[in-house]
Amino acid sequence: MRRETDEVVRGFLALNALLREELRDIRRLFAARASETKYNPNWRLQPRAPVGTPKGGQWINGGKQAQQRPAARPPQPPRPAPAPTPSRVPTHRPQIAPSRPGHIARPGPTPDTTSLPLRLFRVSPLTLALPLSGDTPRPTVTTRLVNGTIDLLLVEIDNHDGRGAHASFQRIVRPALRTPITILGQETLFRDTAPAELERLDVGVTISGGDVVFDPRDLASAYGRDLPGITTAETPVIAPQTAEEHLLAHNLRNLGADTWTINAAIQNLRNEQSDEALATALRRRGVSDANLRRIMDALRLARASHAPTILDLFPEIASARPGTIVNARQGGIQRSWGEVVESRYSTRALADGILLEIYSIDPNYAIEAPTDADLATPDTRSAYLNRLSAMRAAVHFREYGDVTLLQAETALFLQARVDQAYAEAERLYGARRLRVRLSRGEAVGNSMDRQVHRALPEFYANLGVDLGGQVRVNQREYNRSDETYRIPDARVGPTHIDWTIRRKGPRNKQIVGFFMSDSAPTLVLIFRPSQLGDNSSYAITRPRD
Amino acid sequence: MSTAPARYVPATISELLDHLELMLTMSPTFKDRTGYFPKHSPDYIFGQLYDGLLLSKSDIGDVRYEAIVVLAGEARVLFDADPQDDNGQAHEGRKIILKMEDILNEVFREHEKRRDRKRRD
Numbered sequence: 001m002r003r004e005t006d007e008v009v010r011g012f013l014a015l016n017a018l019l020r021e022e023l024r025d026i027r028r029l030f031a032a033r034a035s036e037t038k039y040n041p042n043w044r045l046q047p048r049a050p051v052g053t054p055k056g057g058q059w060i061n062g063g064k065q066a067q068q069r070p071a072a073r074p075p076q077p078p079r080p081a082p083a084p085t086p087s088r089v090p091t092h093r094p095q096i097a098p099s100r101p102g103h104i105a106r107p108g109p110t111p112d113t114t115s116l117p118l119r120l121f122r123v124s125p126l127t128l129a130l131p132l133s134g135d136t137p138r139p140t141v142t143t144r145l146v147n148g149t150i151d152l153l154l155v156e157i158d159n160h161d162g163r164g165a166h167a168s169f170q171r172i173v174r175p176a177l178r179t180p181i182t183i184l185g186q187e188t189l190f191r192d193t194a195p196a197e198l199e200r201l202d203v204g205v206t207i208s209g210g211d212v213v214f215d216p217r218d219l220a221s222a223y224g225r226d227l228p229g230i231t232t233a234e235t236p237v238i239a240p241q242t243a244e245e246h247l248l249a250h251n252l253r254n255l256g257a258d259t260w261t262i263n264a265a266i267q268n269l270r271n272e273q274s275d276e277a278l279a280t281a282l283r284r285r286g287v288s289d290a291n292l293r294r295i296m297d298a299l300r301l302a303r304a305s306h307a308p309t310i311l312d313l314f315p316e317i318a319s320a321r322p323g324t325i326v327n328a329r330q331g332g333i334q335r336s337w338g339e340v341v342e343s344r345y346s347t348r349a350l351a352d353g354i355l356l357e358i359y360s361i362d363p364n365y366a367i368e369a370p371t372d373a374d375l376a377t378p379d380t381r382s383a384y385l386n387r388l389s390a391m392r393a394a395v396h397f398r399e400y401g402d403v404t405l406l407q408a409e410t411a412l413f414l415q416a417r418v419d420q421a422y423a424e425a426e427r428l429y430g431a432r433r434l435r436v437r438l439s440r441g442e443a444v445g446n447s448m449d450r451q452v453h454r455a456l457p458e459f460y461a462n463l464g465v466d467l468g469g470q471v472r473v474n475q476r477e478y479n480r481s482d483e484t485y486r487i488p489d490a491r492v493g494p495t496h497i498d499w500t501i502r503r504k505g506p507r508n509k510q511i512v513g514f515f516m517s518d519s520a521p522t523l524v525l526i527f528r529p530s531q532l533g534d535n536s537s538y539a540i541t542r543p544r545d
Numbered sequence: 546m547s548t549a550p551a552r553y554v555p556a557t558i559s560e561l562l563d564h565l566e567l568m569l570t571m572s573p574t575f576k577d578r579t580g581y582f583p584k585h586s587p588d589y590i591f592g593q594l595y596d597g598l599l600l601s602k603s604d605i606g607d608v609r610y611e612a613i614v615v616l617a618g619e620a621r622v623l624f625d626a627d628p629q630d631d632n633g634q635a636h637e638g639r640k641i642i643l644k645m646e647d648i649l650n651e652v653f654r655e656h657e658k659r660r661d662r663k664r665r666d
Contacts, residue, residue, distance in 0.1 A: 383579075383583070428569070428570055450566035451563070451566055454555075454563035454566060455582075457553060
């Protein structure tokens with residue numbers, strides 16, 4: 001008992017030491033910042049030698065001559081942005097008036113900066129831990145979420161030292177996490193909040209009265225994309241709602257499309273109209289053939305990015321007879337993100353769309369902004385989008401009880417996992433490292449079965465989907481009429497799921513048992529490794545009662 | 546209310562056996578190729594095993610629990626020493642996983658027997 005008490009005390013002492021260390025760091029940062037800003041509050045806006053030159057990064061044109069930002073930007077590809085509103089997107093760089101050393105006039109909204117009212121930024125609940133005490137004046141920190149994003153904050157810190165507030169744009173690298181406190185290796189019911197991890201964007205920003213002044217192009221470049229209404233002047237009249245609508249609006253804006261075109265395209269996508277309907281309308285407005293082709297490409301890309309349902313994966317279900325086998329769509333149960341993952345830029349555009357969709361449904365859903373590793377290659381970008389897409393399905397299920405998207409995401413996950421499990425089991429069998437009781441088929445089949453049984457609950461746990469009710473793994477499905485039960489590998493809403501190596505048809509006893517259960521599934525999905533050939537996985541429709 | 550996803554921990558003997566199957570097939574790197582589990586690593590997978598064993602400690606019993614934990618430590622050392630799976634140590638690590646599986650299978654069978662007896666009574 002005494003040993004345990006000692007350990008607790010030692011734990012608290014260690015915690016205390018850590019906090020003191022952290023406090024020292026924060027004080028040091030504030031001191032450094034105060035000395036930086038003491039003589040030159042606008043040092044961030046001053047010109048520096050470009051990277052790659054002998055004096056790269058150093059202040060240039062200092063002294064009385066200077067205080068002017070370089071007029072020339074590095075060459076950039078032409079961006080046919082929509083016509084800017086003169087008051088918001090002016091055309092040249094800020095001119096900071098020459099002044100005596102140690103004093104630089106605060107730049108006002110100049111032709112190359114944007115000045116937006118502060119009220120456009122929502123105050124965010126995120127708080128920064130600043131455990132200051134004693135004589136140190138407690139700084140006021142205000143964080144505002146930038147509209148149209150879920151991970152970009154405008155952070156304003158006022159040290160109450162008479163020098164005004166410092167502002168910066170910061171990206172949330174990792175959101176605040178609540179984790180259980182562990183004492184003596186045991187998790188307790190108490191929770192600790194690890195503050196969010198923020199990354200400061202290299203964008204000069206000042207708050208002048210009620211306005212935020214910054215260069216919209218710098219912000220778009222540092223954040224990685226345009227923010228309608230923040231870095232570009234126009235926003236579509238029709239607000240995009242789904243991820244694919246966001247992607248469409250984003251790509252059309254990049255093409256320089258006007259508001260009318262963006263709205264028409266979003267409506268076309270939302271109402272599932274034909275390509276021709278939009279093309280005809282655009283031709284009537286005098287859009288050139290080349291532009292028309294680009295717009296239609298953007299529309300097709302957005303359509304290809306839409307959240308799939310079981311009907312997308314098994315299109316023939318709609319016309320299938322009861323009690324028959326329905327093969328998966330051409331190409332099998334897998335997803336290709338195609339052109340979207342060819343660049344980080346387009347991946348981020350779609351990812352932001354999905355994140356906004358999730359955020360609009362459940363603002364508390366814990367999601368992480370993509371890391372560099374997530375965006376490194378087309379494969380990692382695909383994997384990241386797959387995870388986001390599954391999260392979107394989970395949020396639809398949690399908030400609306402709608403299993404439609406979750407069924408399809410489960411199917412896509414299972415096919416990938418079944419294929420991997422089969423490959424791993426085959427590899428181990430080939431190396432004589434798998435335990436064999438009866439035969440190769442039994443050994444490989446059992447291994448695959450158990451691997452997937454292990455993976456599916458983790459898939460749901462990662463999505464925050466509780467098992468039981470509509471989503472079940474390896475649970476009994478009773479048939480009260482004859483007091484029997486069956487155990488499908490999984491169930492998502494009215495769909496029972498089984499993974500196997502053996503082909504099972506509609507007359508298989510187990511499949512008949514599934515359909516006879518009280519949950520009365522409308523479909524049974526059978527997942528078999530793709531390595532076994534075309535149409536290895538399939539659906540079985542409910543037979544006539 | 547925050548809806549943060551939970552970290553999966555195998556909560557029953559049957560789930561622990563499935564977890565060992567995953568360890569057997571995914572060792573020595575435990576890297577997931579589907580892209581759905583980017584956090585999978587030796588630390589993560591062994592962490593799930595230890596937490597799962599702790600959850601079922603009362604079912605497993607103290608002696609067998611200690612034995613499995615020791616075996617898990619040995620397996621971890623062997624996997625770490627053979628990340629490319631080319632010097633035979635990962636293979637030895639898998640043999641240890643099979644030993645752990647045997648112990649848990651024994652627990653599982655006892656558990657089933659107890660359940661059947663209860664039903665008969």
